[in-house]
Amino acid sequence: MTVRLRHPDGSTVHLAYCTNVHAAEDLPGIHGQLSGVAARVRRLLGVERLGLGLWLSQHAAADLLARPGELAGLRERLTALGLEVVTLNGFPYRGFHDEIVKYRVYTPDWADAERLRYTLGLAEILAALLPxxxxxxxxxxxxxxxxxxxxxxxxxxxxxxxDAAAQGLRALAGRTGKVIRLGFEPEPGCIVETTPQATALLSDVDHDHLGLCLDACHMAVGFEEPGAGARTGLPIVKLQASCALVAPPGAQRALAAFDEARFLHQARSATGYADDLGEALAGGLPADESWRVHFHVPLHDAPPPPLSTSAPYLRDLLNVLLGGERPLTRHVEVETYTWNVLPGAPADVAEGIAAELDWMRGQLAALGLKET
Structure with missing residues (x-):
């Protein structure tokens, strides 16, 4: 068995977990992740091959590009461990597991030429790592x-x-025969918060190489209808399978355990919005409405009542994207990067990741996808 799945139309859908859950930002640390947690997840799942959504910090990416032998060695190491990479997470630039990340995760942004250089460097690396x-x-x-x-x-x-990114990706495809597509990920509080905003701002870009990455947690927090992403007219290059925290009216104090210092946790209700959970708990959102919070929680498990998760929303989104006659995306990445700040997190994060991937395999099987 593998975590490549066959859609009923015959196309291949790739399932992976995102390694931005791991703190290493240099090549020795990344090799340690692969031979440690990733290899253990593969064994726990009992699969011959495990897909990774690899996160490479700017430092690690620059090191790989400067030393072709290291890049070839990484590819060989992945193969030896039964791992494969068809997608990268290029959102965090560096310092994603610093003591405090918050707003810094959005820098450098796409107005900074360094974001362009970093992303095109990732594309070069991915083209070399593809099976x-x-x-x-x-x-x-x-x-x-x-x-x-x-x-x-x-x-x-x-x-x-x-435009420069699209030109660079087009040139890369011409040189390597590998098409690398870039997906912009709508998120609350950003210039592109929702899929309709993405349609407005990205309608004129090169859709052969630039499109959307839909994050199920972000969409749920934005109270987006699950079918919204399918109606944008933009290609959906990747789905990030994730779940948000949900608190019913009057029970929001139970969220206090999730108010932590590292990551930004945007919160929204039907009539209000707060940039972070602490702001919401301090009166930034009405207590008589249900809240949805940008805190990626495990797909397969719910927090203690009265809290719940947006797992039903994720199932509806999966049905929209993968339950039809043809898949609207072929890359699915489980992205729960918060295991290290999750209240009551298991000591063995590999067990949690494996349980999430097993849950996701079950959801995809229910839609008619079969493991190859």
Whole structure:
């Protein structure tokens, strides 16, 4: 068995877990992740091959590009461990497991030429890491920028960088025969918060190489209808399978255990929005409404009542994207990066990741997808 699945239309859907859950940002640390947690997840699942959504910090990516032998060695190591990479997470640039991340995760943004350089470097790396029988890879990236400081002038610079990204990806395909597509990931509080905003801002880009990465947690927090992403007209290059926290009216104090210092946890109700959970708990959201919180929680498990998760929303989104006559995306990445800050997290994170992937395999099987 593998975590490549066959859609009823005959196409292959790749399932992976995102390694941004791991803290290492240099090549020795990444090799340690692969031979440690990733290899253990594969064994726990009992699969011959495990898909990874690899996260490479700017430092690690630059090291791989500067030393071709290291890149070839990484590819060989993946193969030896029964691991494969068809997608990268290019959203965090560095320091994703610093003591405090918060708003820094959105820098550098797409107005900064360094974001363009980093992303095109990732594309070069991914083209080299793709298995021999795979010709298409994907990279997820931030939704242009955080909302503050956005001007017409900044928007023009961003669009010029997106054009340059598309040109670079097109040239890469010509040189390597590998098509790498970039997916912009709508997120609350950013310039692109929702799929309709993505349609408005990205309608004129090169859709052969640039499209959307839909994050199920972000969409649920935004109270988006699950079918919204399918109606944008933009290609959906990747789905990030994730679940948000949900608190019923009057029970929000139970969320206090999730108010932690590292990551930003946007919160929304039917009539209100707060940039972070602490702000919401301090009165930033009405207590007589249900809240949805941007805290990626395990797909397969719910927190103690009265809290719950947006797992039903994820199932509906999977049905929209993969339950039809043809798949609307072929890359599915489980992205629960919060295991290390999750209240009551298991000592063995590999067991949690394996349980999530097993849950996801069950959801996909229920839609008619079969393991190859």
């Amino acid at each position: 021999d029988d795979v010709t298409e890879g994907t990279i997820s990236t931030l939704p242009l920028a955080w909302r503050s400081g956005w001007t017409k002038e900044k928007a023009a610079v961003v669009m010029s960088h997106l």
